[in-house]
Amino acid sequence: MSDAAVTRRSRIKSGTAWLGLPPVLAVILGLIALWYVAVVPMNVQETLTRAERAGVAVTPATAVDRRDAGNWALVLGNTHALGESWSLDRPRLPAPHQVVTELYESTWVEETTGRRGLVRSGSFSNRGLIHHALVTLNATLVGFLIGTTLGIVLAVGIVHSRVMDMSVMPWAIVSQTIPIVALAPMIIVVLYSVGVQGLLPKAVISAYLSFFPVVVGMVKGLRSPDGMQMDLMRTYNASTLAVLFKLRLPASVPYLFASLKIAVAASLVGAIVGELPVQKGGLGARMLAGSYYGQTAQIWAALFLAAGLAALLVWAIAAIEQRTLRRMGMTP
């Protein structure tokens, strides 16, 4: 997609702007507004129960009657008693500001004032989100490094050996269609029974997920030099190794970065799923704990932190990509 053409077209049509807001902001604001509205029917049962206890008259008077009524009907019939929708203790859907509060309290407040926080104990609190995010990030990065290295090595092998190309490549493609994450709990348990635990099992799953995007992208990239360039190398009487290091690898860099962005997002998913079976910290463990104890705000906070982490990782790779390509003179 050519960005220049897109911006040109959008400038012509920019008369459609709504209230003069930039479109992304408008969509995000719309989503937040929708979220606030959705909180009311999602939490109406709990809200009305609390209102009833506080002595407010509620239309179907008992909780049993209300259970069978539709959520929207309850909202419309009890518009006077909905004040607590956005401030419940254990809501089915926490309001956006509750999630932000939870995020703030489990990071900044926990670390500065908590008994086990950074200020008082000198290390990140194991009840705070930063500790769990670092655990996940560690596993993600180790797995990402292992997976990427193995992927590049295998891609080099595939490009240079026809046997490997013909025998391994079809399986690599087939394995893309297999829900690999289903293996996660088994890998964890198997490695645990061999005595390997902690970071490594999660990293193995991360590596497994980030491996194939890199293989597929790198094979494409290493093969991207065209016949003319390969012929030039041949006229120089270049060895296979020289062709690899001076032509194939530099030519594959854009492909490498494109697949690294996919791979890093996949390895974060792998690390989170890998944390589900073993409750030893990490954002995945935090989400599962939140769902066991009905702490919905905690799940949402962990989810948003995971999203932030994914965005950060992809952004970091994009930044490195831009810098590398510019130094190599490959950016247009």
Place this chain on the structure above:
Amino acid sequence: MTHVLGAFAVWIIGFAVNLRLANGPAHDTTAARLAVPLIFGATILVMWELIVTGLDVPQVILPPPSHIAASFAANTGLLWADFVQTILKGALSGWVIGCAAAFVTALLVDRYDYLRRGLLPLGNFMAALPIVGTAPILVMWFGFGWQSKAAVVVLMVYFPMLVNTVAGLQETSAMQRDLMHTYAATWGETLRKLRLPAAMPFVFNGLKITSTLALIGAIVAEFFGSPTQGLGFRISTSIGQLDLGLVWSAIVVAALTGTAVYGLVTLAEKITTFWHPSQQR
């Protein structure tokens, strides 16, 4: 020990045959293209069997393929019920709903430029997020049944499908659109006769990516709570009972389904987009 030596003998034989096939005169024929990966896969399976039995690896760590096959054959009824619960009810319904919703949104996004500029960056961003993480929330909302799995799948497939379809709808060149304009074609006619056909390769690419995501979503969501059947439930409970044969059987079911769906989508792609350069040999 003889088993292990046998495994290496098998490896050498398989490798030699593949070497001969791949570098021989017939390496470009369809038969060789099929035979080489099949020999490779068979070699791996035989080596797995021989090494695991030869070194007396405990079944808890890695069962031999024969044990997995026996376990699969003994539990076909159970696995079929799991298949219906997870794949047909959870993954398939979610996949259809999610892809249809993404397709409709893509048409809207394409029609209204403001929406495109607002939704597309967000869609690109969301497509990279670990959406599996919403599984505990959705299980809490929609209960342990297949509905919650379908909801997770809808969320997981929506954004990749949206991004792909929108990219496909922008695939036509200005020249082609101008031609439709000179024909005085309406927006609907241009869509039907030019832009939808041009978008099809991208739509199929989206369908391929999301078919795997749908399976992952349905299985992982079952780790957060499920009725007493389903592939994810089977995997997590069988691990608890250290019945690794059944775990591997469930994984085999998931793998076969994934490959079969991918094959079906590829077949449909071949029939629909026969005109595309990538389909012509």
